[in-house]
Amino acid sequence: MTTIAYKDGVIAYDNRQTRGDRIVSDSCSKCEKVxxxxxxxxxxxCDEKALIAAYFGTPSPAPVECSGYVVDAGKLMMVGHANKTGIWKQELDPANPDAIGSGAAYAMAAMDMGASAEDAVRAAMKRDIYxxxxxxTLELSLQFIPTA
Structure with missing residues (x-):
């Protein structure tokens, strides 16, 4: 897994890759531009490419075991894949901090206490082995139009 945190226009993420209970790499890119x-x-x-393909409309024949954030046309969204319905997307309000991944609870608690997105991921690194x-970090330029 990993920890990805968003706060105040900044997204932060670690670069650890694990397989089961083993560290595979500490230099894995968690950001992909397509x-x-x-x-x-x-x-x-192994499911990242399937989720990305599903985002662009290609159906996935198998379960997709990953989720994440997408920045598309100035919008921040959370995306995932449900076995029965396929891709799901949820636009997020950029005014609200958010975190996903195995260290999300640690990152959210840190941001609740005033930490930046970067410091929140560092806090998660202290307790989450994944x-x-x-x-x-990446600074984002986002827009948000609330739906009624």
Whole structure:
């Protein structure tokens, strides 16, 4: 897994990759750009391409065990895949901090206490064995139009 946190226009993420209870790498990219859409994904690395393909409309024949954040056309969304209904998307209000992945609870608690997204991922690294390596950040330019 991993920890990906968002707060105040900044998304932060670690770069640890695990397989079961083993660390595979501390230099795995968790950000992928496809067709000008940014994907920050957590979960099974082998399913990332299937989730990205599903985002663009390709049905997935098998369960997809990953989810994450997408930045598309200035919107921040959470995405995942349900076995029966396929891809799901939920636009997030950029004014609200959020976190996903195995260290999400630690990151959210840190942000509740005033930590930045970057510091929240660092806090998760102290307690979550699936979060580690370096913390990377990206400043986002987002827009949010609430639905009635």
């Amino acid at each position: 067709n000008d859409v940014l994907f920050f994904l957590s979960g099974a690395v 979060t580690g390596g370096k913390v990377r």
